[in-house]
Structures are given as C-alpha cells and as structure tokens.
Amino acid sequence: KNIIKAQNIILELQSTLNKEQGGQIAVQLESLYDYIYRELIQANLNKNTKHLDNVIPLVEELFVTYKEIIINQNSGEEKRVNVGV
Numbered sequence: 001k002n003i004i005k006a007q008n009i010i011l012e013l014q015s016t017l018n019k020e021q022g023g024q025i026a027v028q029l030e031s032l033y034d035y036i037y038r039e040l041i042q043a044n045l046n047k048n049t050k051h052l053d054n055v056i057p058l059v060e061e062l063f064v065t066y067k068e069i070i071i072n073q074n075s076g077e078e079k080r081v082n083v084g085v
Contacts, residue, residue, distance in 0.1 A: 003040050003043055003044045003052075004044065006040055006059075007037060007040045007041065007044070010033050010036050010037045010040065011037065013029075013033055014029075014030060014033040014034070014037070017029055017030055017033075032058065032062075035055075035058075036055045036058060036059065039051040039052070039054050039055045040052075040055065
C-alpha cells in the first residue's frame, strides 16, 4: 500500500516537470523519476525489498534537496519583504 502511495507521488512529481523552463535539470529529473517509479513497481510486483533499497537513498536526497529549495525561497522572500519595508 505504501509503495503504491510512493508510486503516485513520483508520478505527480513527474507530471509537474516543465522541460521548457527546467531545461536539462527537468530532463534529468524525469529520468530519475522514471527509474524510481520502475523500481517501485518491481518492488511491489516481486515483493522484493532490494528494489526499495535501490531508491530509498535517491528519494531521501530528493527530499533534502527540495526542503533546502523551499527554505531558500522562503528566506529570499523574507529578505525582499524586509528590504521593501
């Protein structure tokens, strides 16, 4: 059940990629998301945690990266607000 949730999250991330604005990064992310999705399918079909072991570090790294991006965006917004006051 959790694997299916993870698959849905990866599909959602993949569907929101904008290759025109994101350029090469978006293309690379699409490839990464595709790999993660395929591994999750294999883990679910084969009931084999080896496939999960392959993608867990990747997903953890994505989480940390997205978290840092959000923090940086939020701190940038605060700086702009403070400058404007």
